[in-house]
Amino acid sequence: MRKLTAFLAGLIFGLGLLLAGMANPAKVLGFLDLAGNWDPSLALVMVGAIAVAIVPLNWARRQQQSLLGAPMRLPVSSKLDRRLIVGSLVFGIGWGIAGICPGPAVAITLTGHWQSLVFMLAMLTGFWGYGVLQSRRAD
Amino acid sequence: MTIDWLNFTPWTALAGGVLIGLAASLFVLANGRIAGISGLLGSLLEAGAEGRGEKALFLAGLLLAPLVWGLFTVLPMIEFQSGAPGLVCAGLLVGLGTRYGSGCTSGHGVCGLARMSRRSVVATGAFMASGFATVFVIRHLLEA
Numbered sequence: 266m267r268k269l270t271a272f273l274a275g276l277i278f279g280l281g282l283l284l285a286g287m288a289n290p291a292k293v294l295g296f297l298d299l300a301g302n303w304d305p306s307l308a309l310v311m312v313g314a315i316a317v318a319i320v321p322l323n324w325a326r327r328q329q330q331s332l333l334g335a336p337m338r339l340p341v342s343s344k345l346d347r348r349l350i351v352g353s354l355v356f357g358i359g360w361g362i363a364g365i366c367p368g369p370a371v372a373i374t375l376t377g378h379w380q381s382l383v384f385m386l387a388m389l390t391g392f393w394g395y396g397v398l399q400s401r402r403a404d
Numbered sequence: 405m406t407i408d409w410l411n412f413t414p415w416t417a418l419a420g421g422v423l424i425g426l427a428a429s430l431f432v433l434a435n436g437r438i439a440g441i442s443g444l445l446g447s448l449l450e451a452g453a454e455g456r457g458e459k460a461l462f463l464a465g466l467l468l469a470p471l472v473w474g475l476f477t478v479l480p481m482i483e484f485q486s487g488a489p490g491l492v493c494a495g496l497l498v499g500l501g502t503r504y505g506s507g508c509t510s511g512h513g514v515c516g517l518a519r520m521s522r523r524s525v526v527a528t529g530a531f532m533a534s535g536f537a538t539v540f541v542i543r544h545l546l547e548a
Contacts, residue, residue: 266434267434267435267458268457268458268461270430270431270434270435271431271434271435271437271457271458271459271461271462271465272461272462272464272465273427273430273465274427274428274430274431274434274435274439274462274465275427275431275461275462275463275464275465275466275467275469276427276465276466276468276469276472277423277424277426277427277430277465278423278424278427278428278431278439278462278465278466278469278510279465279466279467279468279469279470280423280469280472280473281420281421281422281423281424281425281426281427282420282424282469283420283469283470283473283479283480284416284419284420284423284480285416285417285419285420285421285423285424286413286416286417286420286480287420288470288480288482289480289481289482289483290482290483290484290485290486291481291483291484291485292411292483294485294539295408295411297535297536297538297539298539298540298543299405299536299539299540300405300540300543300544301405301406301543301544302406302407302408303405303406303407303408304407304408304411304412305407305412306411306412306413306414306416306417307417309414309417309418309421310417310418310420310421310424311421311513311514311517312418312421313417313418313419313420313421313422313424313425314421314422314424314425314428314514314518315421315425315514315517315518316421316422316425317421317422317425317426317428317429318425318428318429318432318514318515318518319518319519321428321429321432321433322428322429322432322515322518322519323518323519323520324433325432325433325436325519326519330436331432331433331434331435331436332433332434333434333435335434335435335436335437336436337432337436338436338437338438338455339432339436339438339519340438340506340516340521340523342523343521343522343523344523345522345523345526348504348505348506349505349506349523349526349527349530350505350526350527350530351504351505352500352501352502352503352504352505352506352527353501353505353507353512353526353527353528353530353531353534354501354505354530354531354533354534355497355500355501355504355505355534356497356498356501356502356505356508356531356534357501357530357531357532357533357534357535357537357538358497358501358534358535358538359493359494359495359496359497359498359499359501360494360498360509360531360534360535360538361534361535361536361537361538361539361542362486362490362493362494362497362538362542363484363485363486363490363491363494363495363498364484364485364486365491365494365495365498366441366498366502366508366509366510367441367442367445367498367502367508367509367510368441368466368508368509368510370441370495370498371441371445371463371466371467372466372467372469372470373470373482374467375467375468375470375471376470376479376482378482378484380484380486380488380491381482383488383491383492383495384491384492384494384495385495386495387491387492387493387494387495387496387499388495388496388498388499389445389449389495389499390495390496390499391495391496391497391498391499391500391501391503392442392445392446392449392499392500392503393449393499394496394499394500395446395499395500395503395504396446396449396450396503
């Protein structure tokens, strides 16, 4: 059952990205272009998503188990460290260059655009590079 | 600043957001997990990560979404504005940055803000600010 809900959640997430326009890099860049001809649509994507998710996520925070008996795996840290801030700033630069973040990157992988494959390969290389740097630090 | 009324799509944006919120709610209520794409995908690349099956199935759903969409209607427009070098730089920065910062637009921007996490408020502020700044530099300084 949890396998089915995981798949459905991913599918609904992807359909939402497509409907919202988040899967269109040009639209994302139109949102990020505050000084130009600004398209505020994507702010409403966040408003809609948060409005729906706020009650379930805050309920989940107080539970030990999910409705299907899985352990609740929510982040517990509240530390504001340099990694969080520098990492997010770096992510934003990449987001601003191409207008693609990880969710849409996955959702447009199979749409037949070479650009989405190039971006996906580079992003996976970034993930892999992070893993390599982490294991070096641990040694 | 001027508002781009021509491209402003409030209703599909809100409706898409509602679907994203429903998906994130389903994933946490049923599977006990945060629908954060960089975390799910990044951890699949790590040896010995837990919950690989569920993470892979979530990502499979996300990957197949355009094909399911295509069964019913034509796909929405997907228009890229960068060439290969830009895409490679952007992908590397997004990959590294989201892993260092422990999240992206979904994990911090939607799930984190919805559960009122202090870390996610700061992270979302940071990546929005640098996203705005980057587009400003590219469009209004470099290309101007």
